[in-house]
Amino acid sequence: MSAGDAAQRSSTRQHRLVIETRRLTKRYGTRAAVDDVDLHVAEGARYGFLGPNGSGKTTMVRMLLGLVYATRGEIEVLGRPVPARVAEVLPEIGAMVEGPAAYPHLSGRTNLGLLDASGPRRDRDGRRRRDRVEEVLDRVGLGAVDRRPVRTYSLGMRQRLGLAGALLDRPRLLILDEPTNGLDPHGIREVRDLLIELNAAGTTVFLSSHLLAEIEALCTDVGVVDRGRLVLEDALDAVRGPTGRLLVRTPDPEAAVRVLGRAVAERDGETLVVDATTGGPPAPARHLVERGVPLDGLAEQRRSLEDVVVALTGPGSDSARTPAGGLRR
Amino acid sequence: MIGVELVKLARRPRTWAAIGLLCLLPAVVAVFLATTRISPPPGQGAAFLSAVLQSGSLYPAAALALVLPIFLPIAVAVVAGDAVAGESAQGTLRYLLVRPVRRTALLVAKLVAVVVFVVGAVLAVAGTSYVVGVALFGAGDPVAVVRALPEVTGDDGGVAGTSPGGQQPASGPGGSQVGSSDAASSGAAGAQSGGQVGADTGDSTAAADPEAARERAQSSVSSLSGEALSPTDLAARLLGAMGYVVVSMLGVAAIALFLSTLTASSLGATLGALAALITSQVLVSLDAAASVTPYLPTRYWLAWIDFFRDPIFLRDITAGLWLQAGYVVVLMLAAWANFTTKDVTS
Structure with a gap:
């Protein structure tokens, strides 16, 4: 809590917040997937949302995007309340949630075209739409992709395609859930470089991951979530003091x-x-x-980020270890 | 968004496979009829099948009768049941919603796409069966068409025994006939009429459903008057029947679409809709359920046959239209209420 307050003070002093949540809680039955979270993402930051599997990262991301409704608490994204006015902010957000998804029988290009056409009706011109699709395909390294259906893509290619979809409208804010999942080391570096490049051009990046190294290599700020609670939020440099x-x-x-x-x-x-x-x-x-x-x-x-995180968090909720250390199953 | 949904529908191989299969069944039946020239006794088997030997231009009506009970509802339930649940299971739903596509707009676009599919399927069935019918049975001269129908009826009126035989459709069948044809309308829809093509079942051994279907079909054919059906008149009646079939299928679509917003399993939504239809069929033919019968979705499914009576018998058609409209409105509101407030966790 105190770490969170410190981060809030330091970041609000210099930057506007693009994401802010207050006492955000989501319960499924009696289980709190997200529990009383105060999140602060400053404009221009590369924010890493770190936590073990099952700690509530994806639920958090879904609430920020208006896909899942909060049980309690408030969300503000790009200065507007979510989900009440989420339709106003979504056009400025590029998102990947819980892995890429596409129509398997269509090509990547067709998929992007459909996604683009589904978007806000700003620009119906066919040629410009095609150009936009080609541009984002190039950006994610799929520029030379052929007409094969997405069904035949590798996980890495699907991941790139998902990222391309998130970039379609030159978003101000990228919300990415595990964006490098399934990529080889070369691909991971490419995506990281791309995100840094976009960030340098003014895009705020909010990225969730369970991979410490990924966040350490990419992010300027880090929020650590454990069993639904935000246990640390600070600038990465401060954490690694x-x-x-x-x-x-x-x-x-x-x-x-x-x-x-x-x-x-x-x-x-x-x-x-x-x-x-x-x-x-x-x-x-x-x-x-x-x-x-x-x-x-x-x-x-x-301090390494790993030391800090391990000290702050328990085992992931996908761990089946009993307190005594033996395996339950 | 509607355009996008239509593109998705058109680029989905399944859409064309479903329409192809729908067109194939009447074509297969037509080939058997044309090669053997053994027509089912009028009133037995699907409606109009005995009449088409005389004129192929009636075959679209026979084809509708063939696909309406099972094939068409299944195809509609598959497409509508997949509409939201399929996107949900594929994960594409979340990407559409954050694009952003408003949930209401998405639901409307899905509904429109399903309607287009139903219209397309019915048009395809009618179109191909017209071509097949004329090719195999000859176009028949419009007058001959009309003359042929009462002839057939006359030949078999005594054989069938139940002989509704009235030349005056509305009054002729009388009270009891109306009652039994009411039950029949869903009985035939109940899935038997396709299966009993060519089946040689006696009155006594026939189950309630086939019997009812037979009566209904027979009454519809036999009650055609001998006056000339001009080509435009025939076309208008066919269009009316096709329109009515489309509306009947919208009820199915609404059930499946509503279920589709409840689950992430397209199969579940499709089977749920079919289960609802089967339940409805069973209840419609059950005298004990007479109190709810008028409100069951399949109750007036076969009323389109009334377009081929002279004069066109509108009572059941009107009732059917209101009933389907009610189902569509109520279920789409329920789908909207559910879809716009639910957590998208897939």
């Missing part, structure tokens, strides 16, 4: 340990983790150099 420890790499670890004494918290081969606060010399680096201990490397230890 320094731990106050130093990483020291030396070809002579024995000498270093002698010099630093109790300040060495951990030792892993030639790398020492040095914590100056637990005793020992106050400026360990200078100390080592003065005592003639050779150094290969010296770095601040930073």
